[in-house]
Amino acid sequence: MECHTSLTLIQESFERILSSIEQRELDDHLLTCKNCRAEAVLLTGVVNAVKETPLEMPSHDFTLHVMDRLPVPVSGFLGIPGDVMRVAAAAAIVVATFLTWLYQDSLIQISKRIPETASIGTDSVSPYFAQIFGSIYGSWQYMATFLPPIDMDVAIPVLSVLIAIGVAQVVLRMAHGFEPVELDEVTS
């Protein structure tokens, strides 16, 4: 047997049982070839060392660390699945924007009437609120004199979008059980 064949068989003996003929020929070669014998001993030692490599354990708080890193589950709200709540949030954005735009005149009227109500308030509880509201409104009016006049054509769409974002946020928070929202997609 050539040394090259012998070395190949030594390697293969770690993966399969050699046939009786192969084994006999290899044994005969190893008896006479010092180099192949040394190779066989060393390779066997190396493979045994690999096989006997002890199982290593990670740090004791490994599991806790992994659990901390897992994405927040989409829990749903009142039995409604999280995915449904996400769709609802998207729908809420559209509806809230539309309603704000539709009732823009009423909204402007309401916003104008609030300071009037605040200054008029005469019952036993409201004077405190009226005073607080009146002073805030007074400060606002004072500051407003330094600002350019508000263009309602611009303010209404901006207000619509802000209200829509607010509504969508509430819906999403409900879907996630008021935990931080992590829109982390499931990937491989």
Add this chain to the structure above:
Amino acid sequence: MDLSEGSRPAFASLIERHKGSIFSMALRVVGNREDAEEAAQDAFVRAFRALSKFRRDAKFGTWLYRIAMNVCLTKARQSRLDVTSIDASAEDDVDSAPLQIPDHGDNPDRLVERSEFKDRVQNMIASLPPKYSAVLTMYHMQDLSYEEMSETLDLPIGTVKAHLFRARGALKKLAITAFEPQELR
């Protein structure tokens, strides 16, 4: 155990069951405890996120192992980018003529059977090219079949066998250079 809805307590017990084998493999492939711990954590987090893609007829351990091996190989390649010379030297001449190894065949106190030799060889696994440490770990430590290794590494079975052959040769070569000639006698 219901994993379909990403049940956390169920997943925690899976981590407990598999963390030893995953961390051991990571340690042999990436080479140090800190990186191995990070790689093993990454593997579990990825597995959790991909739970919906896990086929119920598959073996969870094999599936997890595949994810972990990919994470570890990527990490090992990144951390060894600046030491490609190790790759090159370990791959050189593995199949060429046999090295002149001192014959210690009849020595009753063979070095290769001493714990010192085993410890050093075990620590050398991580200095092999990642693909070699991967196949050695999978085949000789975790008893995976060629088919499982082929699936895990996404390589043909023939390539897996060739890697295994070369990996043993490369580790043997490292072992020879790590010991003084008189130590091997």
